Amino acid sequence: xxxxxxxxxxxxxxxxxxxxxxxxxxxxxxxxxxxxxxxxxxxxxxxxxxxxxxxxxxxxxxxxxxxxxxxxxxxxxxxxxxxxxxxxxxxxxxxxxxxxxxxxxxxxxxxxxxxxxxxxxxxxxxxxxxxxxxxxxxxxxxxxxxxxxxxxxxxxxxxxxxxxxxxxxxxxxxxxxxxxxxxxxxxxxxxxxxxxxxxxxxxxxxxxxxxxxxxxxxxxxxxxxxxxxxxxxxxxxxxxxxxxx
Amino acid sequence: xxxxxxxxxxxxxxxxxxxxxxxxxxxxxxxxxxxxxxxxxxxxxxxxxxxxxxxxxxxxxxxxxxxxxxxxxxxxxxxxxxxxxxxxxxxxxxxxxxxxxxxxxxxxxxxxxxxxxxxxxxxxxxxxxxxxxxxxxxxxxxxxxxxxxxxxxxxxxxxxxxxxxxxxxxxxxxxxxxxxxxxxxxxxxxxxxxxxxxxxxxxxxxxxxxxxxxxxxxxxxxxxxxxxxxxxxxxxxxxxxxxxxxxxxxxxxxxxxxxxxxxxxxxxxxxxxxxxxxxxxxxxxxxxxxxxxxxxxxxxxxxxxxxxxxxxxxxxxxxxxxxx
Ligand SMILES: Cc1cc2nc3c(=O)[nH]c(=O)nc-3n(C[C@H](O)[C@H](O)[C@H](O)COP(=O)(O)OP(=O)(O)OC[C@H]3O[C@@H](n4cnc5c(N)ncnc54)[C@H](O)[C@@H]3O)c2cc1C
Numbered sequence: 001x002x003x004x005x006x007x008x009x010x011x012x013x014x015x016x017x018x019x020x021x022x023x024x025x026x027x028x029x030x031x032x033x034x035x036x037x038x039x040x041x042x043x044x045x046x047x048x049x050x051x052x053x054x055x056x057x058x059x060x061x062x063x064x065x066x067x068x069x070x071x072x073x074x075x076x077x078x079x080x081x082x083x084x085x086x087x088x089x090x091x092x093x094x095x096x097x098x099x100x101x102x103x104x105x106x107x108x109x110x111x112x113x114x115x116x117x118x119x120x121x122x123x124x125x126x127x128x129x130x131x132x133x134x135x136x137x138x139x140x141x142x143x144x145x146x147x148x149x150x151x152x153x154x155x156x157x158x159x160x161x162x163x164x165x166x167x168x169x170x171x172x173x174x175x176x177x178x179x180x181x182x183x184x185x186x187x188x189x190x191x192x193x194x195x196x197x198x199x200x201x202x203x204x205x206x207x208x209x210x211x212x213x214x215x216x217x218x219x220x221x222x223x224x225x226x227x228x229x230x231x232x233x234x235x236x237x238x239x240x241x242x243x244x245x
Numbered sequence: 246x247x248x249x250x251x252x253x254x255x256x257x258x259x260x261x262x263x264x265x266x267x268x269x270x271x272x273x274x275x276x277x278x279x280x281x282x283x284x285x286x287x288x289x290x291x292x293x294x295x296x297x298x299x300x301x302x303x304x305x306x307x308x309x310x311x312x313x314x315x316x317x318x319x320x321x322x323x324x325x326x327x328x329x330x331x332x333x334x335x336x337x338x339x340x341x342x343x344x345x346x347x348x349x350x351x352x353x354x355x356x357x358x359x360x361x362x363x364x365x366x367x368x369x370x371x372x373x374x375x376x377x378x379x380x381x382x383x384x385x386x387x388x389x390x391x392x393x394x395x396x397x398x399x400x401x402x403x404x405x406x407x408x409x410x411x412x413x414x415x416x417x418x419x420x421x422x423x424x425x426x427x428x429x430x431x432x433x434x435x436x437x438x439x440x441x442x443x444x445x446x447x448x449x450x451x452x453x454x455x456x457x458x459x460x461x462x463x464x465x466x467x468x469x470x471x472x473x474x475x476x477x478x479x480x481x482x483x484x485x486x487x488x489x490x491x492x493x494x495x496x497x498x499x500x501x502x503x504x505x506x507x508x509x510x511x512x513x514x515x516x517x518x519x520x521x522x523x524x525x526x527x528x529x530x531x532x533x534x535x536x537x538x539x540x541x542x543x544x545x546x547x548x549x550x551x552x553x554x555x556x557x558x559x560x561x562x563x564x565x566x567x568x569x
Binding site for chain 2: 013093120130159217224231233244
């Protein structure tokens with residue numbers, strides 16, 4: 001079993017977002033970076049499957065060197081080796097094309113990633129990679145069991161859940177409760193230092209989309225407080241003032 | 246060259262978010278001097294599909310082959326690819342959902358198209374083609390230029406204001422769309438589907454009543470359900486609530502759950518942690534009911550009531566019933 005887990009390097013969920021350079025760049029000052037929370041679920045399940053099947057797990061990141069601590073963390077959690085495609089990804093198609101390029105060279109049985117990154121929230125990279133490789137893709141996957149080369153998947157659909165069986169290879173976008181997040185232990189952290197991290201240059205591509213400018217939402221007006229004993233008047237305000245009823 | 250809009254059907258009806266996508270596509274078509282064509286996959290009556298015309302579409306391609314009856318993102322993306330190729334469409338619009346993102350992604354890969362998901366407004370077209378999208382889970386927006394020849398836009402709810410009262414256009418022409426079938430899209434065996442059929446879906450809902458740990462337990466949800474039913478609202482919850490199995494996982498809203506953008510979000514006994522706010526900050530109007538006046542959610546709210554949810558909810562339900 002050859003497993004590839006793709007991770008993003010993103011601001012922590014509690015990070016305060018602001019921009020610099022005339023609103024063209026994220027202000028990284030004081031922002032802590034983490035492995036994307038959904039990718040972290042994918043990684044955890046990938047490690048479990050690797051351990052059950054005696055396979056190998058490669059972690060892949062498309063991004064710059066400042067992600068290396070997060071890549072080392074993934075190695076400490078249980079990945080065997082890592083590849084970093086040295087680029088500043090600003091576009092889903094670009095990122096997917098890099099992943100697909102690596103995947104074509106190594107023919108993985110299972111490609112796992114989070115359902116979406118928490119910076120651009122697109123949720124399209126797994127679908128793009130799947131189609132580029134001619135392999136089925138599913139998301140958001142909440143349960144993944146393997147029996148030989150047959151996978152049983154439970155995934156969320158609009159207002160419910162679908163269970164299906166399908167043969168590998170597959171590309172999956174993951175979310176909880178597919179596995180519990182794993183915390184690296186001391187031994188993991190030690191061995192991670194010497195595990196291979198290969199840095200490769202991206203394949204060239206026409207630019208598809210490019211972010212130009214970032215903006216913050218307009219500040220929220222003051223909250224109108226309604227006394228508890230007068231709660232019913234809220235309904236009237238929602239109808240006549242906010243006009244949402 | 247028409248703008249192509251992929252719509253989702255629910256029991257033979259065009260979903261509300263898809264009607265928005267049609268209006269959005271029609272507006273882009275008029276900006277670019279072309280027409281809007283709808284692609285509908287699955288079973289639906291012509292009388293329903295003709296409605297696309299009221300929202301500005303001139304034509305509906307209806308792919309109703311038996312093998313397309315069950316929702317299948319892989320097969321649907323192939324049909325979208327075929328329709329886009331036949332129509333010569335350079336701009337493709339979908340509404341954001343699990344299905345929309347999957348279909349958009351797979352079709353974009355084949356069309357070699359730039360794809361932007363989470364678009365919040367109509368595009369600016371002046372030589373360059375620019376869209377605004379929501380990023381950092383609602384904490385910011387990015388203006389993004391789409392440079393590729395074919396462009397795929399996945400739009401968020403409320404990306405365009407649809408005035409139902411002013412809907413006028415004539416009926417759209419409905420054509421059967423015959424597509425070829427890729428066997429590789431039918432490898433999977435769907436063994437089980439659990440769907441709460443009567444339930445209003447959270448991404449479609451105009452009003453959501455949502456509960457947090459302050460609701461105390463699964464057995465205490467009735468007052469919240471009563472308000473939701475009086476308002477015709479969908480119900481949601483915070484992460485701990487679904488973690489504790491008080492409510493099903495698909496109701497979980499926030500950073501790691503569903504992102505919603507209703508007109509009205511009523512939060513009952515939810516503290517307003519940043520990860521929860523991330524899922525609701527697209528809402529037009531937020532009401533917070535919490536016994537703690539210091540709860541962070543009040544800072545993100547339009548209306549607030551400090552008090553016990555179990556006292557407040559029945560009062561609101563009564564007042565809401567009186568509205569009807
Ligand atoms: C990586 C990560 C991702 C996360 N993702 C999500 C997510 O997607 N969604 C999410 O919701 N959370 C998420 N969380 C968890 C989040 O940080 C909060 O812990 C969670 O939102 C708190 O839920 P709550 O408001 O229901 O509970 P609490 O924080 O316990 O708040 C309960 C509130 O109820 C009030 N209350 C109690 N009794 C009453 C009463 N009788 N009447 C009125 N008010 C009452 C209290 O004053 C309190 O404000 C995430 C956390 C992390 C670390």
